[in-house]
Amino acid sequence: MEAGALINIIGADFYTGVPDSQLKSLCNCLMDTYGINALHHIIAANEGNCTALAAGYHLATGKIPVVYMQNSGIGNIINPVASLLNNKVYAIPMVFVIGWRGEPGIHDEPQHIYQGEITMKLLHDMDIETFIISKETTKKELKDAMDNFRGILSVGKSVALVVRKGAITYDSNFIYTNDNTMVREKIIQHIVKVTGENPIVSTTGKASRELFETRVSNNQSHKYDFLTVGSMGHSSSIALGIAINKPQTKIWCVDGDGAVLMHMGSMAVIGSNRPQNMVHIIINNESHETVGGMPTVAGNINLVAIAKACGYSNATSVNTFEALDVELMSAKKTNQLSMIEVKCSIGARADLGRPTTTALENKQNFMDYLSGLF
Numbered sequence: 001m002e003a004g005a006l007i008n009i010i011g012a013d014f015y016t017g018v019p020d021s022q023l024k025s026l027c028n029c030l031m032d033t034y035g036i037n038a039l040h041h042i043i044a045a046n047e048g049n050c051t052a053l054a055a056g057y058h059l060a061t062g063k064i065p066v067v068y069m070q071n072s073g074i075g076n077i078i079n080p081v082a083s084l085l086n087n088k089v090y091a092i093p094m095v096f097v098i099g100w101r102g103e104p105g106i107h108d109e110p111q112h113i114y115q116g117e118i119t120m121k122l123l124h125d126m127d128i129e130t131f132i133i134s135k136e137t138t139k140k141e142l143k144d145a146m147d148n149f150r151g152i153l154s155v156g157k158s159v160a161l162v163v164r165k166g167a168i169t170y171d172s173n174f175i176y177t178n179d180n181t182m183v184r185e186k187i188i189q190h191i192v193k194v195t196g197e198n199p200i201v202s203t204t205g206k207a208s209r210e211l212f213e214t215r216v217s218n219n220q221s222h223k224y225d226f227l228t229v230g231s232m233g234h235s236s237s238i239a240l241g242i243a244i245n246k247p248q249t250k251i252w253c254v255d256g257d258g259a260v261l262m263h264m265g266s267m268a269v270i271g272s273n274r275p276q277n278m279v280h281i282i283i284n285n286e287s288h289e290t291v292g293g294m295p296t297v298a299g300n301i302n303l304v305a306i307a308k309a310c311g312y313s314n315a316t317s318v319n320t321f322e323a324l325d326v327e328l329m330s331a332k333k334t335n336q337l338s339m340i341e342v343k344c345s346i347g348a349r350a351d352l353g354r355p356t357t358t359a360l361e362n363k364q365n366f367m368d369y370l371s372g373l374f
Helices: 003-010 021-033 047-061 071-085 110-125 139-153 184-195 206-217 235-245 257-262 265-273 303-310 321-333 359-370
Strands: 015-017 041-043 066-070 095-099 129-133 159-163 200-202 225-227 251-256 278-284 314-318 338-343
Touching: 003 021, 003 139, 015 021, 015 047, 021 041, 021 066, 021 095, 021 159, 047 066, 047 071, 066 071, 071 095, 071 110, 110 129, 110 159, 129 139, 139 159, 184 200, 184 206, 184 251, 184 278, 184 321, 200 206, 200 235, 206 225, 206 251, 225 359, 235 251, 235 265, 235 278, 251 257, 257 278, 265 278, 265 303, 278 303, 303 314, 303 338, 314 321, 321 338
Parallel strands: 015 041, 015 066, 066 095, 095 159, 129 159, 200 225, 200 251, 251 278, 278 338, 314 338
Antiparallel strands: none
């Protein structure tokens, strides 16, 4: 299914979402068609945010909005779908377009397996009618499905188009860039030089993959690192939980801008608890790079000011490796909650590998290491 044809058949003029690699063709088409446009296309912080934003659009216009997401984001929409959209509450209709990662029978990464198994059941339990788009789906089949959906939408219920791997295509070489020069993998290499044997909690996506490969290149153990392969936006809270319970050990969190935006409230909780042994590093490339490169709003906000307002004792931003090295050493020596924003370019090695240990092995090795720390 060509992305432009999908948009035409859906027939909506407002889209909001969180990018997904499985929906990359749709996302690129939306960027070509609308760019980032408050009236037609907004990339939101998380999927619940998208759902509420789309509800506001419907209340103001009476029209049907579209929310796009990876199926891992279903957890974020359960509350607004059940307590806001449902026809027993406000009966606010919308179309969800959901990338189906971890579909049973299709190889995928560990964090997607269970989510893929329960995707259709979750949608059914939320009383959301579904239609699956595959590579074989024709325009007529999709049009017939949407014609059926319009009757459902008219009574205030929501529907979902569930997209299988490779089902949407788009002939575009859309390239996402920024003006930053620091490369994330090299940033992580500099971090590892300073952290030594301190534990690191790394965010989901390419950052964790690059951390794993940095350990391999350095012939170092992976026991120092907790690779948060899923749960986008929660790495800093995991690090907080560790820091509170290992107060004599410096705990480092390697985070990303999209992840921080997704659950920014965690920064307020971290700042309020103010663990003196925690360093929060936010690698900011202003994009959802791991799933295609679409922009975040992190280039438009002041993360240093936000961290300070949340209660971080030290917060700074760097855009050179010389400045990064200075701030890393300062954070290691200082017994204060610190945040370092690192301005980063978009891109990664084409041959970047994935962890060769399982998630359970990672957890056990990390816990065994933590057990000897205080």
